[in-house]
Amino acid sequence: MSPRREQEMVPRAEFRSYYGRPILKQPAWKVPDVPGYLFLGGLAGSSAMLGALGGATGRPGLARASRLVAAGSAVASVGALIHDLGRPERFLNMLRVLKPTSPLSVGSWILAPFSGLASASAASELTGLLPRLGTAAGAASAGLGPAMCTYTAVLLADTAIPAWHEAHRELPFLFAGGALTSGAGAALIAAPAAEQGPARRIGLIGAGMELAAAYRMERGLGLVGEPYRQGRPGKLLRAGRALTAVGAGLSVLGRRSRAVSAIAGAAYLAAGLCTRFGVFEAGKASAADPKYVVIPQRERLAGAAEPVVIEQSGAALSRP
Amino acid sequence: MTTGHTGTTGTTWRDRLAGPLADPAGEAGHADGHPPRMGFFTDTSICIGCKACEVACKEWNGVPDTGLDLLGSSYDNTGALGANSWRHVAFVEQRVPAERVELGMPGIGAPEQPQRAETDDAGVRWLMSSDVCKHCTHAACLDVCPTGSLFRTEFGTVVVQEDICNGCGYCVPACPYGVIERRESDGRAFKCTLCYDRLRDGLEPACAKACPTDSIQFGPLDELRERAERRVEQLHDRGVPEARLYGEDPDDGVGGDGAFFLLLDEPEVYGLPPDPVVTTRDLPAMWKHMGMAAVAAAAGALAAFLGGRR
């Protein structure tokens, strides 16, 4: 197959199943709890970085706004996670062990200290008490920021859900990019105009990462990438991409206008929400249809024996 | 992530995540002298679809009923394994040529000679199979459980400790067979325990005890694997070339199942994945990509602050 022409290997839709029933269980996680948790974690992580770097580079307004956002969204993210538990009163069992094989265990050990540090930094910011400790706590939370932006990608990928698992190389970049645009979005709304420069640039960097990763996820995964293109998740992800592009465009074009910058920020935040909800829904869709389990596994067993090659086009991909 | 020796058992990081593993209980920290790995061999060729296993399991384990639901899929009104169904008998009706073969059902007296039997209920064959948690050698549910609620018993089986589970639900999408589930009325996750309580008392699991045809066989996994090999050969000799084992191979994507099956058609026909892989096999790659993305995010943030004056 010519690598130049954009082609995709799409196997025949014929496969056998047990009364068409799903093979996998759909995640029991609730909406909006878990997609909200994914979004808020990323927003918190990048805001912590913006806060610490803003403080260190003499941008007190940016630092203050971002620290408050980091603390608020981290605490809300913890709240969403607890609310989703079947036994919320046993939340502390999350910290009973530290298991490197469990991204949720590792994530809890990132999230718990992060929210404590971010809250301490925000409390100091609000009260003016213990400014040095507040700065130190803010710096420490910023150190955990990159992990906060990305661990939720591993959380989703480390499952049997085909659309999530097969995207395990791309999801961390998608979520990291989305986290950066979300943090930038909050700063474009809440930070003083004169200090928004870094937020604009972070937004552009994040948008680039996010759009590149989304492109690879939709095109590079063959059949299991289909849920990212179709139905409700496809719509959400397209909306997310469009909003990211709008946010990036407005953040540059409208940099002299407070109002336009705030609209750009809102677009970034809405994009982050759409993308997380879209990825979440795509995973559920890929668990609900046994073809996403059977066909790729059959292909693997056959040693990728002559899958049918179809030109990539909407018609060829949207099979019944 | 590098491959490092653990020191005690000689297994490496990667051996712990995927591939054959001789002694899962020992690897999980049970001292030498622990019992042999126990499991199920479910020979679906002699299942008569009586569902005694489903009933016995519910009775013994106090699993709540799910009400009467008519699903319209042959005699299967259970649907799938789940929090409230730890055994599930699948029923498949298939059109086939009228000439079928004797499967060698257990009977009284001398074993019959295998013979081709002309049947006049022309052209339908029944596949019945009692499905159950596979008690994987590399169990994704156990790997991802953040609380340590899921654990490996001394028998090499995989069990939820209900006093620890906080209902996070992570095990549910992690299982490549769609077995474990959160019970919504309770909030915690439930699945087959391979009757851990009975095993500790030297009894066999309730389903195996109740099975009238010995379709469900319980015992040390090594013995079961040998027995299963012989049974497949026997069926092949009797003219049932479609008989095959599922989940018995320690080289498969989950390191072999503690509960494996003899099937008469492709696994997906019974609702089983044809080539399941434990998700944590790829976990080193996932952490690596997360690390790269985290570094990229940090570098992006730094660049944004250093790359301009405003």
Ligand code: SF4
């Ligand atoms: S079949 Fe699923 S629930 Fe059972 S041990 Fe394997 S991963 Fe866990």
Ligand code: SF4
């Ligand atoms: S629901 Fe319970 S058993 Fe399942 S992963 Fe969470 S804590 Fe572990």
